[in-house]
Amino acid sequence: xxxxxxxxxxxxxxxxxxxxxxxxxxxxxxxxxxxxxxxxxxxxxxxxxxxxxxxxxxxxxxxxxxxxxxxxxxxxxxxxxxxxxxxxxxxxxxxxxxxxxxxxxxxxxxxxxxxxxxxxxxxxxxxxxxxxxxxxxxxxxxxxx
Numbered sequence: 652x653x654x655x656x657x658x659x660x661x662x663x664x665x666x667x668x669x670x671x672x673x674x675x676x677x678x679x680x681x682x683x684x685x686x687x688x689x690x691x692x693x694x695x696x697x698x699x700x701x702x703x704x705x706x707x708x709x710x711x712x713x714x715x716x717x718x719x720x721x722x723x724x725x726x727x728x729x730x731x732x733x734x735x736x737x738x739x740x741x742x743x744x745x746x747x748x749x750x751x752x753x754x755x756x757x758x759x760x761x762x763x764x765x766x767x768x769x770x771x772x773x774x775x776x777x778x779x780x781x782x783x784x785x786x787x788x789x790x791x792x793x794x795x796x
Contacts, residue, residue: 701795713782722796730789747778
């Protein structure tokens, strides 16, 4: 019948739970479809189905699409963000790795700014970023969500 993934099992479990609590079949089907649609919609936002951009130069990159940010940055070669403000701009500076923020919303003194850090080829950085600028080395694909 095909490979059943963890996501498929989760969707089936949610659908069964919703169907059991529904008072009639029509409500159960509607609730199940709504749950499935919500999860699919969330996955689309998380995994860049709203678009992506290949960046190979040192020009500052910002998202020009209203209500969208970069949700994942995939490194195609070893990459360093530009030093100082504007290298990597988190939507919420102290919540995601940032060029100047140190993550104080997560831990008062345990984080560090990404300034000078080399992100290796093959790694993907997840978060919510409004913009970034690469140094002379590096290539990335940045996904919108």
